[in-house]
Amino acid sequence: MTEKTRCEVIAQIEEKARMMRKLSVDMGLVAVKAGAGAHLGPGYSMTDITATLYFHIMKHDPKNPEWKDRDRFILSKGHGVLGYYPALALAGYFPVEQLLTFDTDESDLVGHPCMNLRYGIEASTGSLGHGLPIAVGYALGAKLDKMNFSVYCLLGDGECDEGSVWEAVMTANQYRLDNLVAFVDRNRLQSDGLSREIIQMDDMAEKWRSFGWQVREIDGHNISEIMDALHIKSRPVGRPYVIIAHTIKGKGVSFFEDDNAWHYGRLTHEQAQQAYSELGFSAEGEEMQKC
């Protein structure tokens, strides 16, 4: 890949991520109408990762969601749907307009993912500590049948409080699952506040390393670093791989950032207008005319 092409790729992913964040605001507004809030902060902290996976890294075909060789993505931090559904929609699993059914009666797009292959949703998650064991099972099945796909699993850093995460971490090491890549969205906040004041998880990288995983720490909002971390030459052979992505909860809209009120919050019309404008859209969420 030439440097120019790489820059173009990065710009393209960044554009998808910008669009995903905008669509999340749309969904947040829809949720308010349905009497609910939305996990905007947790979605925004992982958006650059899912954008890079779905629009550059993963081998998948939205027109053939049951394709056996597809890479699998399992959202272990199931509350991160705002950083997930928009990627699936933009990738073509379902029309973007479908996102506006979010959290409404009869919608297939609810607050935590409900397994639906047609929509590209591989597993039902939301109860924390469940996704990584499922991903390990998937990776074991792939190894057994000598399939070449990768299994990607995204966890929250607060989620790593769950003991079952570490059970799965040990199994992945035992079976040398080099077809498994985990991300830890290290935004350092969880439902009740600052993670370090709840359960101190530093040194997060050392914890995974001592369990036998290859570890890489990156800026989870730097597309270039995400791409490098996922490059085939960065992938270990014979052991599982975790990417600790240092992120900012709510990244992308100034008043969401590092404010845990947006762990699960209800947007006002004015807040949505500001969010749209910070993301480069008109106050009504329309694309601005490019000069």
Added chain:
Amino acid sequence: MLTVNAANAKSWSEIGERGAFGKSLIDVANEMADVVVVTADLADATKVREFSKLFPERFFQVGIAEQNMVGVAAGLALYGKTVFATSFACFSSMRVCEQVRTDVAYPKLNVKIIGSHAGYAMGTLGTTHYAIEDIAIMRAIPNMVILSPADGAEVMKATFAAAKYPGPVYLRFTGVENNPIVHTNEFDFEIGKAITLKEGQDLTIIGTGSLVFEVQGAANLLEKEGISARVLDMHTLKPLDLEAVRKAASETGMIFTAEEHNIIGGLGSAVAEVIAESGSPARLVRIGTPDEFVHIATYPTLLDRCGFTSEKIYRTIKTRIK
């Protein structure tokens, strides 16, 4: 599939329900290439060691990590495997309840949860290892099929039926080695269809698991006194054979249930629900373990204290029909 005859029944009895499961699983695995096994450091105790030797690549040991075991089973099933996840009934139903409900039952995955040593089979190993709550727990989970075989032959049939059923199944194994034999001849086993072991007009005794043999004995004692008792082997607790229960209620007017499980939430409760809602005037007496943490004792002593022998079930019935 292995055949049911007196010789096989005897050898299955010697190795108990879990032993019979281990043997059946080999047969199932030979027939179905997609069958895999996951266990949580209980390969010997749940009798899947032989499977692990014959099919090492299809066997996954996750260590003492039951929650992970069920999650891994779900992942393997999502990928396309037919998965047997084995542990003691106490852990399979309680330690991993949420994983069973959310990871397996909710997406209706092809995972068979094995609960061995259900009821009081652990004897003096104690209450931590008893499972008298598992049927109640599993019954409350949508999509879950619950099989509770009465002897080795039924374990074999149930294991095959579970493997071929495309969805979540909880297999509950009761008793210990040298368990009683109910079946010595071929019989039809269908998920959700009770087996009538004995016809009768005066009353019906419905047993499940370890107590099927005992209720048969009680029925024979009643027969000697001219009391004609129908005996139903309720090997499937969910979906329950509603027709068999309604028929028993209307034709015999009185039903006794017997299970090595808490009197709350198991077979007796399931039958009570059917009778109450059918508007039947039939009477019901539930025989089960008391709703308490009993004083730990040997398995035979606990069975006796709970009134689970043929003689004691017979006496309970005699008292209640007066």
